[in-house]
Amino acid sequence: MSNYIFNGAIYLAALIFLIISLVKSRQKTRQALLKAWLSFKNIIPMLLGVIFLVGLILSLLDTEIISRIIGENSGPLGVMLASLIGAVTLIPGFIAFPTAALLLEGGAGYIQIAAFVQTLMMVGVVTLPMEIKYFSKKAAILRNVISFVLSIGVAYLIGLILKIWN
Amino acid sequence: MDKNTNNKKNFNLKKAFKQYLFFIITAVLLGLLFIFKFDAGVKAADVIAYSFKEMLLVLPPIFIIIGLLDVWIPKETMVRLMGEGSGIKGIILAFLFGTVAAGPLYAAFPIAVVFMKKHVKFSNIMILFGAWGATKIPMLLFEMSTLGFKFALLRLAINIPVIILIAYLMGIFVKKDEVEAIYKKAEKL
Numbered sequence: 001m002s003n004y005i006f007n008g009a010i011y012l013a014a015l016i017f018l019i020i021s022l023v024k025s026r027q028k029t030r031q032a033l034l035k036a037w038l039s040f041k042n043i044i045p046m047l048l049g050v051i052f053l054v055g056l057i058l059s060l061l062d063t064e065i066i067s068r069i070i071g072e073n074s075g076p077l078g079v080m081l082a083s084l085i086g087a088v089t090l091i092p093g094f095i096a097f098p099t100a101a102l103l104l105e106g107g108a109g110y111i112q113i114a115a116f117v118q119t120l121m122m123v124g125v126v127t128l129p130m131e132i133k134y135f136s137k138k139a140a141i142l143r144n145v146i147s148f149v150l151s152i153g154v155a156y157l158i159g160l161i162l163k164i165w166n
Numbered sequence: 167m168d169k170n171t172n173n174k175k176n177f178n179l180k181k182a183f184k185q186y187l188f189f190i191i192t193a194v195l196l197g198l199l200f201i202f203k204f205d206a207g208v209k210a211a212d213v214i215a216y217s218f219k220e221m222l223l224v225l226p227p228i229f230i231i232i233g234l235l236d237v238w239i240p241k242e243t244m245v246r247l248m249g250e251g252s253g254i255k256g257i258i259l260a261f262l263f264g265t266v267a268a269g270p271l272y273a274a275f276p277i278a279v280v281f282m283k284k285h286v287k288f289s290n291i292m293i294l295f296g297a298w299g300a301t302k303i304p305m306l307l308f309e310m311s312t313l314g315f316k317f318a319l320l321r322l323a324i325n326i327p328v329i330i331l332i333a334y335l336m337g338i339f340v341k342k343d344e345v346e347a348i349y350k351k352a353e354k355l
Contacts, residue, residue: 046189049192
């Protein structure tokens with residue numbers, strides 16, 4: 001629900017800015033829209049590949065397999081695998097969070113779930129070619145590696161605090 | 167004359183083929199999946215349709231805002247707000263940009279490009295990325311409702327210093343001339 005409201009807000013903001021821009025200068029607005037179109041066109045070929053790749057990966061990794069891998073008693077290996085799954089997949093949050101909640105109910109541990117959510121949000125292996133195109137090989141790989149390592153730390157910290165808190 | 171246009175056509179085709187190569191490979195794999203494991207193929211197609219819808223829903227307004235930002239906001243303003251020497255103000259703005267964002271992380275890449283064109287500090291772009299992934303408001307609300315208030319809040323609280331740490335580490339490992347090369351490349355994108 002909240003995503004629809006938010007999406008609506010972004011559309012509204014874009015519309016308002018667009019109208020202001022149009023009132024101020026037609027020519028500049030045309031220029032802005034042309035730039036918008038060009039950067040959209042630029043991203044499309046790779047994005048299509050990424051979307052297909054994600055579909056392929058997710059078709060082979062279903063909830064059952066994931067919960068078997070990252071159950072509560074899966075230990076550090078489970079945390080590592082949860083982080084890897086989060087890192088290589090690109091699941092939209094609106095699928096990922098309910099899935100994560102299901103996994104929790106199904107017996108997955110908090111640390112594993114935190115690791116999964118964290119790397120899912122911060123690390124993108126399938127989008128790495130895109131990131132390299134926009135930044136550089138070194139910067140893109142480095143950002144993902146650093147985010148991956150710190151994500152595991154964050155996951156353990158969350159698990160630890162929740163254990164005390166609950 | 168004829169030969170020239172022909173050459174150009176060939177060149178464009180080649181370029182398009184190279185651009186779409188990744189997509190073509192994944193499409194072929196999907197075809198194979200359908201042949202050998204029909205159920206999994208259907209599932210993959212489902213996910214692809216969903217992601218495609220999400221992309222078409224989320225991206226257009228973001229790109230329009232990017233275009234307007236590029237044309238209307240002068241470089242000097244962005245440098246003052248988020249460039250070198252913008253200090254804590256730049257950090258807070260980077261967090262805000264990421265927090266009110268919508269869409270997957272890949273939507274942040276073109277935004278980063280506009281920011282680089284406007285000479286926004288590299289570490290602030292890294293903070294934007296981190297916030298985009300970890301502290302987005304719509305995601306956070308959703309996370310609270312599914313994984314619980316405590317879990318979401320804790321993740322937010324821990325991630326704020328972690329995001330700053332990532333930006334700081336990137337600043338150490340990616341040298342100044344490398345950052346300059348990245349910014350130069352962004353001008354051409």
